[in-house]
Structures are given as C-alpha cells and as structure tokens.
Amino acid sequence: xxxMTAGRLLRSNTRGCVVGCQISQSPPDFGSMVTIPADQDxxxxxxxxxxxxxxxxxxxxxxxxxxxxxxxxxNRLNRNTPLEMSIIFIGYQRNETISHRLPPxxxxxxxxxxxxxxxxVRQFTNLxxxxxxxxxxxxxxxxxxxxxxxxxxxxxxxxxxxYRDSWKGMALDMVITLLRDDHDLLNQVLFAxxxxxxxxxxxxxx
Numbered sequence: 531x532x533x534m535t536a537g538r539l540l541r542s543n544t545r546g547c548v549v550g551c552q553i554s555q556s557p558p559d560f561g562s563m564v565t566i567p568a569d570q571d572x573x574x575x576x577x578x579x580x581x582x583x584x585x586x587x588x589x590x591x592x593x594x595x596x597x598x599x600x601x602x603x604x605n606r607l608n609r610n611t612p613l614e615m616s617i618i619f620i621g622y623q624r625n626e627t628i629s630h631r632l633p634p635x636x637x638x639x640x641x642x643x644x645x646x647x648x649x650x651v652r653q654f655t656n657l658x659x660x661x662x663x664x665x666x667x668x669x670x671x672x673x674x675x676x677x678x679x680x681x682x683x684x685x686x687x688x689x690x691x692x693y694r695d696s697w698k699g700m701a702l703d704m705v706i707t708l709l710r711d712d713h714d715l716l717n718q719v720l721f722a723x724x725x726x727x728x729x730x731x732x733x734x735x736x
Contacts, residue, residue, distance in 0.1 A: 536564060536643050537615060542636040545665075546575065546619050549643045550612030557613055561680025563646040563654065564617060568637035571624050574646070574654055575617035576666070578677050582613050617643070618672065620662035621654060628654055630661035651688035655697070660704035667708050667715075674715065678705065679722035686727075 536558050537551035547566070551557065557580050558564065566573045622633040646654070654662075666677055682701050689697050702723065709716035 536645050537612075539566070539637055539639050539641045539643065540612075540614065541639065544619070544632050544636050547617050547637060549615045549617060551615070552612065557615060558645050559680070559684075561677055561684055563651050563681070563684070564643050565646055565650065566617075566637045566641055566643050568622075568633065568641060569635060571622045571633055571635070573619055573633045573637060574621045574623070574628075574662075575619045576677065576681055577615050578618050578672050579616035580613065581616075615643075618665060618669065620665050628657065630657065630659070632665070648688040651685050652690075655685045655688075655701075660701055663701070663704055664708055667705065667719075675718040675722035678719050679726040682723055683726040 537549035540548045540550045542548070558577055560577060560580060562577045564575050564577060566575065619632055621628060621630045623629070663678070666672060666674060666681075682698060685701075686694050686698050702720070705719055705723075706716065709719065
C-alpha cells in the first residue's frame with residue numbers, strides 16, 4: 531500500500547524539522563509518529579506542534595464582517611502560506627537496524643514526510659528499552675506531558691492486545707526512571723497519561 535505523504539520539509543537540523551503542507555489538507559494528529567527518508571536512513575519523529583501562520587490577507591478577512599463561505603474556502607485552498615508541523619526526531623533506521631539515537635544527518639529541504647502505520651510504530655517501539663523518550667523528557671521547549679501521553683496512547687493501540695498492557699507498563703517504568711529527580715514533571719506526565727486513557731462520557735440535560 532502506498533504510504534501517505536503528510537508534507538514536505540521546510541527546514542531541519544539533527545534534532546528535528548518543520549514540515550509544510552497545504553492548509554486544505556487534513557494534518558496528522560498531535561503526537562503522531564512519522565518517518566522521513568534521508569539518504570540511506572529513515573528518520574523517525576513525533577509531531578509536537580501544528581501551527582498556521584497568518585498573513586496580510588487573513589488579517590484583513592478576520593477583521594471584516596459577513597465573510598462568505600466561498601471567500602473562506604478560496605483562502606484555504608489557494609493560500610501560499612502552508613500549515614506547518616514541528617517534528618522532534620527520536621531515532622532512525624539504517625538497513626534493517628533501528629536505533630533510538632539522533633540521526634547522523636538531517637533530512638533535506640522538500641524531502642517528504644510520511645505517517646507511520648501501526649506496523650512501523652510497533653517495530654520502532656518494540657525494542658523495549660525506550661531510549662528515545664529521553665529526547666522528549668529533557669526538552670523544555672516541548673509540551674512534554676501531553677506529547678508523552680499522546681505517544682503512549684497511540685503506540686499502545688498499535689500493539690497487539692496480549693502485549694500492549696505490558697508495553698505500556700515498561701514505557702511508564704522508563705518515564706519514572708528518567709524523571710526520578712523531577713517529581714513535578716513526573717506527576718504531570720503520569721496525570722496526562724492517565725487522562726489519555728480515560729474516556730469521558732458527555733451527557734446533556736434538556
């Protein structure tokens with residue numbers, strides 16, 4: 531099956547990159563795992579921010595009254611300003627070997643980013659030492675608690691039912707180990723993970 535192209539690189543370094551796509555295109559979810567082919571490697575990353583920059587036309591339209599749906603749709607379909615996604619790198623694959631280390635080289639501008647399917651998520655997270663979590667937990671520029679929660683929740687459902695609970699337990703053990711000296715952040719992460727696995731039923735009253 532052909533992989534879904536989620537965008538093209540705008541800029542990058544060895545720690546992460548920014549990817550752009552059309553505003554009319556449905557972006558991947560926050561926390562999604564992605565891959566980027568780069569030379570002889572496949573780089574793995576997580577989406578930690580999705581943003582749309584404004585421009586002069588949008589500012590004018592936002593201040594106007596009674597904007598027609600046709601004008602809004604035309605602006606979304608034909609804007610040159612892309613929707614941007616920020617990616618943190620968490621590992622790479624060379625030949626058949628997956629490594630939970632930063633890639634040797636960053637990808638290049640206009641390289642394509644693809645969404646990982648469930649099999650690719652399982653392959654990357656199935657090494658059971660979870661070394662890649664250190665890139666998230668030690669980066670104060672990230673929404674750490676929410677990103678860890680989104681990743682664990684997504685990867686949990688990518689694993690097979692008999693194994694997923696033990697995988698989740700091992701992942702949380704690594705989080706606790708890495709954050710043993712930062713109790714405040716640890717509590718935030720554990721609360722966010724618990725919240726991600728809690729389904730809230732919303733009821734309305736007449």
